[in-house]
Amino acid sequence: AQSVTQPDIHITVSEGASLELRCNYSYGATPYLFWYVQSPGQGLQLLLKYFSGDTLVQGIKGFEAEFKRSQSSFNLRKPSVHWSDAAEYFCASSGGSYIPTFGRGTSLIVHP
Amino acid sequence: DVKVTQSSRYLVKRTGEKVFLECVQDMDHENMFWYRQDPGLGLRLIYFSYDVKMKEKGDIPEGYSVSREKKERFSLILESASTNQTSMYLCASSLRARQETQYFGPGTRLLVL
Numbered sequence: 343a344q345s346v347t348q349p350d351i352h353i354t355v356s357e358g359a360s361l362e363l364r365c366n367y368s369y370g371a372t373p374y375l376f377w378y379v380q381s382p383g384q385g386l387q388l389l390l391k392y393f394s395g396d397t398l399v400q401g402i403k404g405f406e407a408e409f410k411r412s413q414s415s416f417n418l419r420k421p422s423v424h425w426s427d428a429a430e431y432f433c434a435s436s437g438g439s440y441i442p443t444f445g446r447g448t449s450l451i452v453h454p
Numbered sequence: 455d456v457k458v459t460q461s462s463r464y465l466v467k468r469t470g471e472k473v474f475l476e477c478v479q480d481m482d483h484e485n486m487f488w489y490r491q492d493p494g495l496g497l498r499l500i501y502f503s504y505d506v507k508m509k510e511k512g513d514i515p516e517g518y519s520v521s522r523e524k525k526e527r528f529s530l531i532l533e534s535a536s537t538n539q540t541s542m543y544l545c546a547s548s549l550r551a552r553q554e555t556q557y558f559g560p561g562t563r564l565l566v567l
Contacts, residue, residue: 351494374553385458385544385558386497393553432496436552440485441512446496 344369344437348445355423356453363418363448365433374436375416377407380447381429389431392416403427428452457481458559460545466565473532475562477545483557484550486528488512488520491542491561500543503528504550535566 347366355361367373374393378386390401397409407418416433430449434442461476477486485504489497499512501520509520517539521529528547532539542563546556 376555378556378558383560385560386546386556387558388555391553391555434556440548440550440552440554441487441499441502442556444497446494 344373344435344443346433346435346443346445348431348433348448350448351446352449352451354451354453357425358422361418361420361423361427361450363431363433363450365416365418365445366414367416367433367435367437368414369435369437371437372411374442375407375409376434376436376442377401377405377416377418378432378434379403379429380432386432389418423450423452425452425454458545458547458557460543460559460562462562463560464563464565466567467532467535468567469536471532471535471566473535473564473566475530475532475543475545475564477528477530477547477559478526479528479547479557480526481547481557482525483547484525485548485554486522487546487548487556488518488528488530489544489546490514491544497544500530535564537566540564540566 345368376391377389380386433445436442458479488500503522519531545559548554548556
């Protein structure tokens with residue numbers, strides 16, 4: 343069975359600082375990988391996804407993620423965090439089926 | 455603009471009551487999902503439907519049932535609500551392929567007293 347691990351439950355950064363949220367997946371072949379964001383009181387919204395091609399993927403709101411097969415990782419990055427980025431971030435993977443597996447989420451706290 | 459709507463944002467019910475949560479999508483998606491979200495546990499799949507009248511159990515189906523009589527509507531039913539079903543419930547829909555994005559509703563926060 344596939345699994346998705348987000349090792350960090352909480353991440354705290356200062357506004358303007360860079361951000362990296364970690365995601366590791368377990369699946370034999372190349373999975374389809376997604377990052378979603380959940381603002382307080384809202385449903386999830388897709389930030390970006392990877393399924394083939396260039397391993398560096400650009401998303402909305404200035405986010406990017408890099409697929410590294412050798413490390414089974416798909417880490418999310420942003421060069422300069424804004425206060426409005428404070429939210430819950432979920433990594434997800436579709437391996438052998440079209441039912442994605444979600445990580446447990448990382449809560450991002452942004453200090454002014 | 456794509457849209458997934460859920461019938462209630464907040465719901466308060468008593469133990470033993472039958473509870474209906476409804477989800478409607480306007481994107482003609484084949485797949486619809488019900489998740490439960492609890493702090494520290496992420497999203498856990500309750501049930502999944504890939505077509506009208508078709509359903510599959512997810513990771514935590516106990517105490518829940520679902521109904522999909524029309525393509526755009528997917529209902530989650532708590533036959534006899536219990537306090538441990540207090541949670542945030544999220545509905546999502548997608549096209550059928552693995553690379554397709556899931557579109558989520560705003561969620562229903564259910565409190566069972």
